Amino acid sequence: MVTGRPGGLVRALVVASHFPPTVMVTAFALALSAGIGAGARTTTLVALAVLAGQLSVGWCNDWLDARRDLAVGRADKPVVAGLVTPGVLRAAAFVALGACVVLSFATGVVPGAVHVVAVASAWSYNAVLKATWWSWAPYALSFGLLAVFVVLAAPGGGRPAPWAVAAAALLGVGAHVANTLPDLEDDAATGVRGLPHRLGRRASTVLAPVLLGAASVLVVLAPPGPPGATGWALGAVAVVLAVAAGGSGVARPRSRAPFALSMAVAGVCVVLLVLAAPAVVLAG
Numbered sequence: 001m002v003t004g005r006p007g008g009l010v011r012a013l014v015v016a017s018h019f020p021p022t023v024m025v026t027a028f029a030l031a032l033s034a035g036i037g038a039g040a041r042t043t044t045l046v047a048l049a050v051l052a053g054q055l056s057v058g059w060c061n062d063w064l065d066a067r068r069d070l071a072v073g074r075a076d077k078p079v080v081a082g083l084v085t086p087g088v089l090r091a092a093a094f095v096a097l098g099a100c101v102v103l104s105f106a107t108g109v110v111p112g113a114v115h116v117v118a119v120a121s122a123w124s125y126n127a128v129l130k131a132t133w134w135s136w137a138p139y140a141l142s143f144g145l146l147a148v149f150v151v152l153a154a155p156g157g158g159r160p161a162p163w164a165v166a167a168a169a170l171l172g173v174g175a176h177v178a179n180t181l182p183d184l185e186d187d188a189a190t191g192v193r194g195l196p197h198r199l200g201r202r203a204s205t206v207l208a209p210v211l212l213g214a215a216s217v218l219v220v221l222a223p224p225g226p227p228g229a230t231g232w233a234l235g236a237v238a239v240v241l242a243v244a245a246g247g248s249g250v251a252r253p254r255s256r257a258p259f260a261l262s263m264a265v266a267g268v269c270v271v272l273l274v275l276a277a278p279a280v281v282l283a284g
């Protein structure tokens with residue numbers, strides 16, 4: 001049954017957008033753009049373009065996964081709860097994609113093209129790659145390109161520091177591996193066998209925090225000059241959380257702790273990247 005109440009549909013669309021990562025990625029892009037001094041207009045355009053892109057990716061994901069999610073009765077999915085149809089999600093995904101393309105190119109042709117490729121890469125995950133060994137690749141590409149987009153969109157002709165692009169890519173792959181942990185067995189039962197499924201639960205609970213910890217350490221150590229006290233402190237927090245995540249993954253791979261702790265490392269890494277924003281732009 002699909003609810004006819006507009007409030008119910010809006011709530012369903014919010015949930016189907018994969019709201020927490022949508023907000024987190026948008027907030028990251030907004031804060032990085034503001035942190036590199038892109039100015040209010042560019043930062044607003046960047047944030048809106050990224051928000052539209054994330055909405056399109058989230059809705060596309062639940063649209064394309066609807067059959068599989070129904071098969072395993074994923075109670076967290078609005079399609080399974082009968083709150084929205086796959087057809088509505090498909091329409092919403094394409095509307096958001098159109099808005100994303102317009103907003104992205106409003107920042108300039110080159111940054112616009114970079115962001116559109118990042119979003120296309122995420123759609124390729126939804127459509128094909130999530131069930132293959134290459135499930136990590138769109139995350140690496142999309143997150144790496146997100147950093148490139150934010151820098152190229154800013155006035156001044158700067159280019160992104162390679163370490164920042166590498167850290168964003170590591171962050172994306174680590175988040176991917178962590179994000180699969182809660183549903184690893186459900187996914188595998190419906191034929192979704194991405195990198196984390198092929199490696200297995202125990203290895204994935206260790207790999208996620210290793211990647212996220214490595215991204216955090218890179219952001220602390222790679223910028224020129226010695227890290228500040230905040231950088232050292234947050235880097236240490238990231239390493240401690242990553243060790244706790246990996247340790248809990250080895251000891252209790254089926255508990256929620258490895259997922260929650262890995263996501264905490266991802267959060268610290270995002271904060272580190274934003275604090276390092278001034279070093280993310282190199283003179284063009």
Ligand SMILES: CC(C)=CCC/C(C)=C/CC/C(C)=C/COP(=O)(O)OP(=O)(O)O
Pocket residue numbers: 018025053054057058061062065118119121122123125130138139142143146180183
């Ligand atoms: C900058 C940018 C465009 C980044 C996006 C990168 C990317 C590949 C995002 C995919 C996001 C997504 C909807 C994952 C759900 O995965 P799932 O289907 O494995 O999880 P689920 O079953 O919980 O929905």
